[in-house]
Amino acid sequence: MSKIHIPTPLRxxxxxxxxxxxxxxxxxxxxxxxxxxxPDVRRHLYTDEGKLRAFVNLYVNDEDIRYLQKEATAxxxxxxISIVPSIAGGAAGTGxxxxxxxxxxxxxxxxxxxxx
Amino acid sequence: xxxTITEIPVTLSKDEILRYSRHLIMPExxxxxxxxxxxxxxxCIGAGGLGSPLALYLAAAGVGxxxxxxxxxxxxxxxxxxxxxxxxxxxxxxxxxxADKLKGINPFLNLRTFDTRLSSDNALQxxxxxxxxxxxTDNFPTRYLxxxxxxxxxxxxxxGSIFRFEGQASVFATKDGPCYRCLYxxxxxxxxxxxxxxxxVLGILPGLVGVMQATEAIKLILGIGEPLVGRLLxxxxxxxxxxxxxxxxxxxxxxxxxxxxxxxxxDYNEFCGIRGEEKPVANGVPEIxxxxxxxxxxxxxxxxxxxxxxxxxxxxxxxxxxxxxxxDLPKRVSELDSSREIVVHCKMGGRSAKAVAFxxxxxxKKVHNLAGGINAWAERVDPTVPKY
Numbered sequence: 001m002s003k004i005h006i007p008t009p010l011r012x013x014x015x016x017x018x019x020x021x022x023x024x025x026x027x028x029x030x031x032x033x034x035x036x037x038x039p040d041v042r043r044h045l046y047t048d049e050g051k052l053r054a055f056v057n058l059y060v061n062d063e064d065i066r067y068l069q070k071e072a073t074a075x076x077x078x079x080x081i082s083i084v085p086s087i088a089g090g091a092a093g094t095g096x097x098x099x100x101x102x103x104x105x106x107x108x109x110x111x112x113x114x115x116x
Numbered sequence: 117x118x119x120t121i122t123e124i125p126v127t128l129s130k131d132e133i134l135r136y137s138r139h140l141i142m143p144e145x146x147x148x149x150x151x152x153x154x155x156x157x158x159x160c161i162g163a164g165g166l167g168s169p170l171a172l173y174l175a176a177a178g179v180g181x182x183x184x185x186x187x188x189x190x191x192x193x194x195x196x197x198x199x200x201x202x203x204x205x206x207x208x209x210x211x212x213x214x215a216d217k218l219k220g221i222n223p224f225l226n227l228r229t230f231d232t233r234l235s236s237d238n239a240l241q242x243x244x245x246x247x248x249x250x251x252x253t254d255n256f257p258t259r260y261l262x263x264x265x266x267x268x269x270x271x272x273x274x275x276g277s278i279f280r281f282e283g284q285a286s287v288f289a290t291k292d293g294p295c296y297r298c299l300y301x302x303x304x305x306x307x308x309x310x311x312x313x314x315x316x317v318l319g320i321l322p323g324l325v326g327v328m329q330a331t332e333a334i335k336l337i338l339g340i341g342e343p344l345v346g347r348l349l350x351x352x353x354x355x356x357x358x359x360x361x362x363x364x365x366x367x368x369x370x371x372x373x374x375x376x377x378x379x380x381x382x383d384y385n386e387f388c389g390i391r392g393e394e395k396p397v398a399n400g401v402p403e404i405x406x407x408x409x410x411x412x413x414x415x416x417x418x419x420x421x422x423x424x425x426x427x428x429x430x431x432x433x434x435x436x437x438x439x440x441x442x443x444d445l446p447k448r449v450s451e452l453d454s455s456r457e458i459v460v461h462c463k464m465g466g467r468s469a470k471a472v473a474f475x476x477x478x479x480x481k482k483v484h485n486l487a488g489g490i491n492a493w494a495e496r497v498d499p500t501v502p503k504y
Contacts, residue, residue: 008281054302086300087279088256
């Protein structure tokens with residue numbers, strides 16, 4: 001089994017767990033297993049075309065998979081996979097989500113932070 | 117690691133020697149180190165959650181010149197985490213409030229305040245006068261701007277970022293180290309941006325991360341220890357777990373790679389997909405003002421109020437609306453009667469606009485968005501309703 005570390009903003013989509021255990025031989029298989037178990041987390045990690053979002057990085061142990069074999073990177077028993085989305089907070093809340101574009105295509109799409 | 121500071125001969129007065137005594141007796145700092153601190157010039161971007169502890173500790177530690185860039189005014193919602201400001205400062209410029217506290221802590225501080233929004237027009241000029249830049253901003257366009265300006269001017273970027281219970285810290289844009297774009301080449305599209313008033317943040321978290329940034333800045337100045345260059349520190353305040361990931365300098369990085377394509381500052385709002393002319397709420401969604409809703413409710417018109425916030429927000433305050441959180445709306449839409457007039461509200465009007473658009477697509481004809489949300493109601497109709 002490999003362990004996937006879930007960042008706090010995404011835990012609400014995986015039953016509030018900090019880690020999810022999956023059985024997989026590659027990062028792609030591990031992520032497929034995660035999304036199969038917890039379908040709600042999919043759109044926060046993947047685009048509608050099924051590509052990993054550009055602001056979500058994946059690590060096997062402490063290595064960025066972009067510098068390994070990307071999603072084909074092998075994982076073995078005991079490895080940990082980390083999902084690391086970019087976050088920007090620091091000063092005052094800006095209400096960006098409230099002013100974000102509301103075009104029909106993005107209607108109902110939520111950001112990784114907002115309760116809704 | 118070599119110090120990033122050009123050695124400037126400075127001496128410490130008798131008062132300063134007493135003040136910095138606990139530094140001076142440590143061989144890793146000593147007189148030489150304290151003089152380096154005094155000669156150092158650190159620019160803090162933002163006097164908010166991260167900037168508060170950062171600036172307070174750097175001033176206390178004896179950093180000689182501290183610059184702060186901020187254009188904001190202190191409000192009540194800042195006080196939960198922005199500890200450089202106090203209740204009496206609400207309504208004052210953050211720069212003025214911060215200056216009082218910093219000067220109070222250390223009268224030897226040479227404080228330089230810049231009452232402006234950091235922009236592509238002023239960043240390079242500002243950064244040139246400093247040795248280290250500490251990024252305490254709260255949005256993606258400014259993060260990329262700070263990063264690129266640091267790379268272009270050759271200044272280390274002491275980075276910290278927070279969200280809810282999660283923090284990140286690193287040191288970017290040192291001579292051989294990676295930059296923020298090596299880590300995240302692209303920002304999230306707007307609407308998926310995890311930086312917002314409604315996302316929330318645990319008040320102590322910027323304290324934790326801001327102090328880490330201060331620590332890294334001081335190590336860079338002193339040239340001691342192992343700075344977070346090429347390492348991303350992840351902080352999970354809920355589990356109180358700290359993990360570290362390797363960061364690599366991306367040879368194809370558009371700004372710090374071997375063949376950079378970004379050689380001057382760009383339009384960062386455009387880069388982050390934020391188009392100024394696109395105002396919220398409008399976007400074709402029919403609206404109703406809070407005064408009009410009040411009048412119609414008082415007149416006992418048949419208006420169904422739908423609240424699309426989360427249950428924990430409903431507990432803070434409500435105007436008696438029927439609660440269906442936005443995310444549950446698709447599966448609970450059958451609870452609504454499309455023949456009735458529906459007014460949808462949230463906190464500020466963003467989520468409810470999405471709900472209105474969704475309901476319109478689902479065939480609802482008489483549905484309006486409450487402009488400004490419950491906060492506007494609290495402001496203009498019923499002051500007993502708390503704002504949050």
